[in-house]
Amino acid sequence: xxxxxxxxxxxxxxxxxxxxxxxxxxxxxxxxxxxxxxxxxxxxxxxxxxxxxxxxxxxxxxxxxxxxxxxxxxxxxxxxxxxxxxxxxxxxxxxxxxxxxxxxxxxxxxxxxxxxxxxxxxxxxxxxxxxxxxxxxxxxxxxxxxxxxxxxxxxxxxxxxxxxxxxxxxxxxxxxxxxxxxxxxxxxxxxxxxxxxxxxxxxxxxxxxxxxxxxxxxxxxxxxxxxxxxxxxxxxxxxxxxxxxxxxxxxxxxxxxxxxxxxxxxxxxxxxxxxxxxxxxxxxxxxxxxx
Amino acid sequence: xxxxxxxxxxxxxxxxxxxxxxxxxxxxxxxxxxxxxxxxxxxxxxxxxxxxxxxxxxxxxxxxxxxxxxxxxxxxxxxxxxxxxxxxxxxxxxxxxxxxxxxxxxxxxxxxxxxxxxxxxxxxxxxxxxxxxxxxxxxxxxxxxxxxxxxxxxxxxxxxxxxxxxxxxxxxxxxxxxxxxxxxxxxxxxxxxxxxxxxxxxxxxxxxxxxxxxxxxxxxxxxxxxxxxxxxxxxxxxxxxxxxxxxxxxxxxxxxxxxxxxxxxxxxxxxxxxxxxxxxxxxxxxxxxxxxxxxxxxxxxxxxxxxxxxx
Numbered sequence: 001x002x003x004x005x006x007x008x009x010x011x012x013x014x015x016x017x018x019x020x021x022x023x024x025x026x027x028x029x030x031x032x033x034x035x036x037x038x039x040x041x042x043x044x045x046x047x048x049x050x051x052x053x054x055x056x057x058x059x060x061x062x063x064x065x066x067x068x069x070x071x072x073x074x075x076x077x078x079x080x081x082x083x084x085x086x087x088x089x090x091x092x093x094x095x096x097x098x099x100x101x102x103x104x105x106x107x108x109x110x111x112x113x114x115x116x117x118x119x120x121x122x123x124x125x126x127x128x129x130x131x132x133x134x135x136x137x138x139x140x141x142x143x144x145x146x147x148x149x150x151x152x153x154x155x156x157x158x159x160x161x162x163x164x165x166x167x168x169x170x171x172x173x174x175x176x177x178x179x180x181x182x183x184x185x186x187x188x189x190x191x192x193x194x195x196x197x198x199x200x201x202x203x204x205x206x207x208x209x210x211x212x213x214x215x216x217x218x219x220x221x222x223x224x225x226x227x228x229x230x231x232x233x234x235x236x237x238x239x240x241x242x243x244x245x246x247x248x249x250x251x252x253x254x255x256x257x258x259x260x261x262x263x264x265x266x267x268x269x270x271x272x273x274x275x276x277x278x279x280x281x282x283x284x285x286x287x288x289x290x291x
Numbered sequence: 292x293x294x295x296x297x298x299x300x301x302x303x304x305x306x307x308x309x310x311x312x313x314x315x316x317x318x319x320x321x322x323x324x325x326x327x328x329x330x331x332x333x334x335x336x337x338x339x340x341x342x343x344x345x346x347x348x349x350x351x352x353x354x355x356x357x358x359x360x361x362x363x364x365x366x367x368x369x370x371x372x373x374x375x376x377x378x379x380x381x382x383x384x385x386x387x388x389x390x391x392x393x394x395x396x397x398x399x400x401x402x403x404x405x406x407x408x409x410x411x412x413x414x415x416x417x418x419x420x421x422x423x424x425x426x427x428x429x430x431x432x433x434x435x436x437x438x439x440x441x442x443x444x445x446x447x448x449x450x451x452x453x454x455x456x457x458x459x460x461x462x463x464x465x466x467x468x469x470x471x472x473x474x475x476x477x478x479x480x481x482x483x484x485x486x487x488x489x490x491x492x493x494x495x496x497x498x499x500x501x502x503x504x505x506x507x508x509x510x511x512x513x514x515x516x517x518x519x520x521x522x523x524x525x526x527x528x529x530x531x532x533x534x535x536x537x538x539x540x541x542x543x544x545x546x547x548x549x550x551x552x553x554x555x556x557x558x559x560x561x562x563x564x565x566x567x568x569x570x571x572x573x574x575x576x577x578x579x580x581x582x583x584x585x586x587x588x589x590x591x592x593x594x595x596x597x598x599x600x601x602x
Contacts, residue, residue, distance in 0.1 A: 035418060038404055042425055045479065048447060049436040060439075065447045106330040113326035122327055129338045133540040133588060135561055136581045139348070139568050140341035143355065163337050166330060194315040195322040224429045226543045231569055241431035245547055248435060255439055262432035273420075273427050280423055 046266075053260040060255040075260035085243070085261065092239040094154050095229075096222035099161035100169075103218050104211065106162075107169035112199050114170070115177035116185075123174060130167040134227050137163060142231055152234030160228040165218035172217060172279055176210030177203060213279035216272050223269060240265045349578035356572040368579035378555060379580065382563040383587065389470055389545075389559055390538040390591070393477040397534060398527065400478065401485025406515065408486065409493045419490075422483035430480070434547035437476050438463065441548075463549050466556030473557060476544050481537075485530050492526030493519070532595045539588050560584050 054071035079085050114123045150156040188198045226241040244261055353361035372379050440448045441462035449459040462472040500518050542561045551558030568577035
């Protein structure tokens, strides 16, 4: 057997290990600076939001912008105590949890069916519902719900948010149900378990992490929804994004209060995202790419 | 010993001895229909019905605020839209401009960032997690923070711009800069999606072409341009398709930050429809505009899909 040309490989390794080590460290440093430069604009917006929420109105309207200041909790007190903010939070929660629950009840069996019986057409049909602009449903809904007296009810908001949540749940879960080993289900069927029994006793328990991810995604998208809520909610059911928008239309904008509200709204979403990191890209692209 | 009947034993079912068995057998036969039925019915009621209703309403003249019933005017709304409504034509142009700029910027930045991040380094997981935050943060909150940062006299962005030696801009307060300013917000929100999709694509690329390229002495730029980019093209086309469809429909950040202003300078088709329907309550005309938006989304998607096939 021929010896590999070891000289070629080892030559520069032996020659100047210290210089090589230094060069590598400089390159590594430059790389991390680049990562920092890329990440800074993305993080700055969040940072600025949180900073502004701890500033007084005077500090928020100072120029040049104030960077060093004594933080105040006054804005959070105003938002939480002198506003119906808790009520808006309850409204947002009821709608998001309601539409997610309903989405799971409807979406899980449908996703299982698509995965098990290869109903691609069905999945694509529901994809089409997601592709259409949301506003194209809003005008008929508005007219219909006005006639039925359902504007400003939780039901109207839950049903409309479902058109976003259900496709998300469906497309996230198809992948998880497809990943169940065929043998496991077949064993259950051979043992006399019905298809519904297999779904309930085998498929659902096995895909629990997927269900959690799908539920969180659906919750986030309902929590964030502005377009449907701004038209279909009212004084009884106003959700957080709509409330923030309404506050913005005041003549003198209270930036501290607004950013405190924005921080409180965004925080739960940012925490929830940590649990669905892997599924989120898949959910956002409706399974087109297994991110 | 009592006979044991399996729940879905077909023999027992045919003999009709045990009723639950019969029921379960029947359910199993129709499972492919029963399981998805509730979801399909609800989605149809919530989306297909509105679609048909929109088509119907688009041939009528009707203000939701008036007491008179809808009046049938045939294609009158469409004729008016295409021949007399300059606001509509401008909105279409603005929608295309916004979408083109936003998707273009996001694709270039997204792929560039993905190439940088496509290696093993300490904190890679953390960076990927942080990338998720802009796209899931509540748009209303984000739009509010950007509106504050874009403030022409007090905003931090003009402060940073001047710190770098550039003249300050009026951003969303000036008709000439409002579209690029909104594109920046959209790019902030959605560039990470392109990055994450590109990273997933990069991870799935085969190693062989790279090995032979290195042996042939290709430079880093050549490897990127002649190997990575062509191999990544299918992934990138899917990413571009999704982003294009969503960008055409962008509503939250535009409406919250500018409501289509100043003047009509940032009024995209989506915002114009919203104002026509819920500010002027001109439902018939808004429905016709909706059909136009839907046609726009469909034709742009079709073009992107054709490009994907040709590529």
